Amino acid sequence: MTMMIGRVVAGVVMLWLACSAWADPLPSWRSGPVKTTITEFVETTTTPGDPNYLPESERVAVFDNDGTLWAEQPFYVQFAYAMERARNAEPGTLSEPLAKALKAGDVGAIMESGADSLIELLAVSHANLSVDEFQLDVARWLSQARHPETGLPYTRMAYQPMLELLRYLRDRRYRVYIVSGGGSDFIRAFSSELYGIPPNQVIGSLGNLEAVELDGRLVLMKRPGIAWLDDGLNKALAIERVIGQRPVLAVGNSDGDYPMLVWTTEGEGPRLGVLVHHTDKTREYAYDRDSHIGKLDKALDEVESRGWVRIDMARDWAQIYPQTP
Amino acid sequence: MTMMIGRVVAGVVMLWLACSAWADPLPSWRSGPVKTTITEFVETTTTPGDPNYLPESERVAVFDNDGTLWAEQPFYVQFAYAMERARNAEPGTLSEPLAKALKAGDVGAIMESGADSLIELLAVSHANLSVDEFQLDVARWLSQARHPETGLPYTRMAYQPMLELLRYLRDRRYRVYIVSGGGSDFIRAFSSELYGIPPNQVIGSLGNLEAVELDGRLVLMKRPGIAWLDDGLNKALAIERVIGQRPVLAVGNSDGDYPMLVWTTEGEGPRLGVLVHHTDKTREYAYDRDSHIGKLDKALDEVESRGWVRIDMARDWAQIYPQTP
Numbered sequence: 001m002t003m004m005i006g007r008v009v010a011g012v013v014m015l016w017l018a019c020s021a022w023a024d025p026l027p028s029w030r031s032g033p034v035k036t037t038i039t040e041f042v043e044t045t046t047t048p049g050d051p052n053y054l055p056e057s058e059r060v061a062v063f064d065n066d067g068t069l070w071a072e073q074p075f076y077v078q079f080a081y082a083m084e085r086a087r088n089a090e091p092g093t094l095s096e097p098l099a100k101a102l103k104a105g106d107v108g109a110i111m112e113s114g115a116d117s118l119i120e121l122l123a124v125s126h127a128n129l130s131v132d133e134f135q136l137d138v139a140r141w142l143s144q145a146r147h148p149e150t151g152l153p154y155t156r157m158a159y160q161p162m163l164e165l166l167r168y169l170r171d172r173r174y175r176v177y178i179v180s181g182g183g184s185d186f187i188r189a190f191s192s193e194l195y196g197i198p199p200n201q202v203i204g205s206l207g208n209l210e211a212v213e214l215d216g217r218l219v220l221m222k223r224p225g226i227a228w229l230d231d232g233l234n235k236a237l238a239i240e241r242v243i244g245q246r247p248v249l250a251v252g253n254s255d256g257d258y259p260m261l262v263w264t265t266e267g268e269g270p271r272l273g274v275l276v277h278h279t280d281k282t283r284e285y286a287y288d289r290d291s292h293i294g295k296l297d298k299a300l301d302e303v304e305s306r307g308w309v310r311i312d313m314a315r316d317w318a319q320i321y322p323q324t325p
Numbered sequence: 326m327t328m329m330i331g332r333v334v335a336g337v338v339m340l341w342l343a344c345s346a347w348a349d350p351l352p353s354w355r356s357g358p359v360k361t362t363i364t365e366f367v368e369t370t371t372t373p374g375d376p377n378y379l380p381e382s383e384r385v386a387v388f389d390n391d392g393t394l395w396a397e398q399p400f401y402v403q404f405a406y407a408m409e410r411a412r413n414a415e416p417g418t419l420s421e422p423l424a425k426a427l428k429a430g431d432v433g434a435i436m437e438s439g440a441d442s443l444i445e446l447l448a449v450s451h452a453n454l455s456v457d458e459f460q461l462d463v464a465r466w467l468s469q470a471r472h473p474e475t476g477l478p479y480t481r482m483a484y485q486p487m488l489e490l491l492r493y494l495r496d497r498r499y500r501v502y503i504v505s506g507g508g509s510d511f512i513r514a515f516s517s518e519l520y521g522i523p524p525n526q527v528i529g530s531l532g533n534l535e536a537v538e539l540d541g542r543l544v545l546m547k548r549p550g551i552a553w554l555d556d557g558l559n560k561a562l563a564i565e566r567v568i569g570q571r572p573v574l575a576v577g578n579s580d581g582d583y584p585m586l587v588w589t590t591e592g593e594g595p596r597l598g599v600l601v602h603h604t605d606k607t608r609e610y611a612y613d614r615d616s617h618i619g620k621l622d623k624a625l626d627e628v629e630s631r632g633w634v635r636i637d638m639a640r641d642w643a644q645i646y647p648q649t650p
Contacts, residue, residue: 199569
């Protein structure tokens, strides 16, 4: 009897193992050195007995968001949200030039208007409401907003190959963090649903936040001004402060991610740095050294010397966006 | 055959359930309303079908550290560490009064010397080394330092009932965070081993941190100055910024924890606020409204009106510290 149970259990386990081995965890990635390097890294670090094996507590991966997990051209999604909100602001709350540019829909003028205008835009659109109210508003906006060029909902411009990689890592018990220049509160409004990444694994820029008593209850209110800009060296610092551990896998697409990739891959043991290179003018966008968004220059120079992996979107990704449901 | 396997499996499952029900998860807690309230909260929020049931993603608990998880009298453990480090500082790096008080071992004088001296003490003892070096040093110090009154290693002055509660919550798939006025880097040096709480679940005060290139590699250096004092209202703000979710269970022992308990228990659905009241002069310490450390006044006044639980250490805890191995 016991032996029979043993055989049934063994059979089920073997069938399950076989199925796992057959299923390609990254079907939207074309075969080639990039896909091989990534899958080998994940397999070796999660297979007991492998020299690269890492216990679950050390399986920490960090991903940039804009341009790495979803499209960032012709402007950041959060910027589109801010413009929409500012357009609906009370009359008289905006300075003359910003109000004029918004009315004309002149995005270029706003983006080039300098730090003061951008800070004003953020203050008008991201402040003086509670975190809960803000996130409800972002979610509502995302459900109806459309990308100016593709006409797609922004959440349908997450990269299908990255959604597969996130799931693959999660299945292999990696803790995956978003480490983004975008706002934490903004990203948390959709990260669980879109990426399967819970709020505590989102590390982004922080606006000022104030605890106030309202109708006898404590409320956390977003206030004007930036408390933490999570870009460049600050990404490495935020990783240390929030996670308190050096990641083993870092994925980014711009020089703003360079310190995070350096910090990750200079650690001991198995490490992987991955850069998304936007090379697909037809299906997405092609940009790197001269881009006003997601500039990729220094990090691109060091891909080989640092042993990083460069994803060539045109070459390595069979599909960019998820298929229409 | 299938039916037999079914019966064997059912038998094993029932035996396991029975064992779980018999084992008291909190053996060092005396029976009474406090123990009952806490276990009922954990049981109902983790039992499928219960009206209070919470999915795992919502099981977030926050604990203060000093005076809640381990002893904080006659001075904070981190303060003892800082003094020891400052005593070993290069001659000439300390101001005259601080050097004198340290030499005389006059702890009272240092504690009452005002903010400037305390900031100087922190700067001398907590800065200009990397986070890794600092944590190694803290771990080394903890392994040989002894409490001035009990003669015990500080790590043996963690409260046994709290170690049991942490394990109980972890077994029930709660994510437990430390939210402390103590430094994140300091607490992370021992939290995994002592409490089973990993670095990413430690939210504490932050010193300045700088990313510098050293011998061609990126190093994160601790610098003088405090970037974030994680006490009072800042605890609620830090919870929102790092976790991005309102906890359902908060445990503290002082007015510095009051906003964290308020923020937690004012949320919708099942919530529990717990205060540790130091009432045991014989086995630990007795202090509350007039204490220079861990002052408990306003929060104590509101225990009943807010429906919080007050742990009376003398009455509710059968044992304070873990037994000598």
